[in-house]
Amino acid sequence: MSEPVIDVPTFTELQAAAGAAFVTELVSTFLEEAPPMLAELRSAQAAGAADAFRRAAHSLKSNSHTFGATRLGALARDLELGGLIAGSGPLDDLEAEYQRVAAALRALCRG
Amino acid sequence: MAERGARLLVTDDNKVNRLLLTRSLELQGHRVASAENGRVALEMLRGEAFDLLLLDMEMPELNGFQVLEQMVGDAKLRDLPVIVTSSLEGVAHVVRCLELGADDYLHKPVNPVVLKARINSSLEKKRLRDQQKEMIKRFATSEVAEDLQQSGFALGGRRVRATVMFSDIRGFTALVEAQPAEETIELLNTYYTLMFDAISGHGGVVNQMIGDGLMAIFGAPLPLAEASLAAVRAALDMVEMIDLFNQDRVALNKEPIRIGIGIASGEVVAGYTGTQQRATYTCIGDTVNLAARLEAHTKVAGRNILMDGETQVALGDRVPLEPLGEVQFKGKAAEVPIFAVKERT
Numbered sequence: 001m002s003e004p005v006i007d008v009p010t011f012t013e014l015q016a017a018a019g020a021a022f023v024t025e026l027v028s029t030f031l032e033e034a035p036p037m038l039a040e041l042r043s044a045q046a047a048g049a050a051d052a053f054r055r056a057a058h059s060l061k062s063n064s065h066t067f068g069a070t071r072l073g074a075l076a077r078d079l080e081l082g083g084l085i086a087g088s089g090p091l092d093d094l095e096a097e098y099q100r101v102a103a104a105l106r107a108l109c110r111g
Numbered sequence: 112m113a114e115r116g117a118r119l120l121v122t123d124d125n126k127v128n129r130l131l132l133t134r135s136l137e138l139q140g141h142r143v144a145s146a147e148n149g150r151v152a153l154e155m156l157r158g159e160a161f162d163l164l165l166l167d168m169e170m171p172e173l174n175g176f177q178v179l180e181q182m183v184g185d186a187k188l189r190d191l192p193v194i195v196t197s198s199l200e201g202v203a204h205v206v207r208c209l210e211l212g213a214d215d216y217l218h219k220p221v222n223p224v225v226l227k228a229r230i231n232s233s234l235e236k237k238r239l240r241d242q243q244k245e246m247i248k249r250f251a252t253s254e255v256a257e258d259l260q261q262s263g264f265a266l267g268g269r270r271v272r273a274t275v276m277f278s279d280i281r282g283f284t285a286l287v288e289a290q291p292a293e294e295t296i297e298l299l300n301t302y303y304t305l306m307f308d309a310i311s312g313h314g315g316v317v318n319q320m321i322g323d324g325l326m327a328i329f330g331a332p333l334p335l336a337e338a339s340l341a342a343v344r345a346a347l348d349m350v351e352m353i354d355l356f357n358q359d360r361v362a363l364n365k366e367p368i369r370i371g372i373g374i375a376s377g378e379v380v381a382g383y384t385g386t387q388q389r390a391t392y393t394c395i396g397d398t399v400n401l402a403a404r405l406e407a408h409t410k411v412a413g414r415n416i417l418m419d420g421e422t423q424v425a426l427g428d429r430v431p432l433e434p435l436g437e438v439q440f441k442g443k444a445a446e447v448p449i450f451a452v453k454e455r456t
Contacts, residue, residue: 026134029126033126058198059125
């Protein structure tokens with residue numbers, strides 16, 4: 001857990017390429033879109049819907065990498081490649097990491 | 112840069128990805144539309160013209176692979192460049208996309224510099240392909256252009272039955288000497304436009320233009336029902352168009368022009384000749400020589416349209432003809448019967 005929640009060079013590179021104001025908007029889109037993805041993972045797990053589970057994890061992974069949320073991306077990747085898992089442990093970890101990422105992104109956008 | 116301002120379609124079910132990709136491309140000067148899944152993307156592609164598609168793979172409703180599969184089967188979309196942007200892992204996915212016709216596969220998150228380079232390269236390739244298609248179209252019907260595209264310019268010949276037509280302007284050399292050069296070129300351009308219209312209107316293909324003469328093929332490379340009849344009807348249209356054209360010329364105190372047309376039917380050896388870079392579709396054989404001789408003979412016979420016996424048999428009585436006896440042509444062992452279209456007086 002020594003790596004930062006957000007890899008700042010990745011984030012500032014994104015700001016430089018797309019514009020800081022645009023990235024702020026993009027972050028708020030992500031913060032709107034991510035909770036439904038997390039909820040989708042839960043419900044797909046409960047329903048045993050492997051495809052939906054993989055797709056939600058895949059989307060979350062992809063967006064995490066965009067913002068430099070390295071650890072969140074790695075957790076999502078494990079779920080994408082691992083497929084449906086038993087137990088709520090990995091999803092709990094993912095949600096906890098997402099809360100940290102959300103807070104860090106908000107802070108970066110204010111900064 | 113020529114690549115600026117291209118019309119691109121971004122397809123991604125993930126809103127963050129879609130917005131970011133759209134933004135990057137807009138910053139590069141392109142006009143960008145977006146679709147949230149494969150089904151919507153195909154609808155948009157079929158409804159309006161795009162220069163390039165950026166395609167995500169993992170999508171609900173219709174995924175990227177299915178979009179690529181549908182595009183391969185659609186003549187209008189087959190040539191649209193596609194760059195896949197995906198975070199699917201594994202070389203197998205990349206290979207499958209390329210096999211389905213994608214130009215490129217970029218892993219997400221996509222580096223904007225790499226994206227720009229790949230897009231420009233794809234657009235440049237598309238521009239060259241469009242140019243090539245345009246060139247082919249100028250000399251061929253859309254069916255032939257399609258055949259060329261699909262066969263990938265396979266050089267090589269085959270024997271086919273076809274009708275060959277030669278046409279030229281009579282007394283053209285004297286005409287050239289009597290008028291300024293600009294006027295000659297303008298005359299030729301009008302003449303060719305009229306002749307091309309008449310020939311392609313009946314399913315023929317103009318495959319050679321030399322000075323004031325042209326050669327056209329009916330029934331090859333693609334089969335044409337009633338190729339002989341189509342050629343004769345095209346010839347009648349050509350003569351009629353020249354008559355109309357002459358009314359304008361006479362009104363301008365210019366000499367009217369006359370054309371001679373020779374038509375022969377039979378077996379020809381047809382194929383693309385040349386190199387991969389520069390190929391033309393052509394026909395060779397006795398039938399071709401005979402059509403050329405008949406065209407030259409129009410001056411002797413004083414008729415606009417002459418044809419061989421095989422064309423006459425194929426026509427039956429659908430076009431009024433007049434037999435002109437048998438003629439000994441150079442390069443022919445025996446005399447051949449020739450026929451003229453009865454001219455309206």
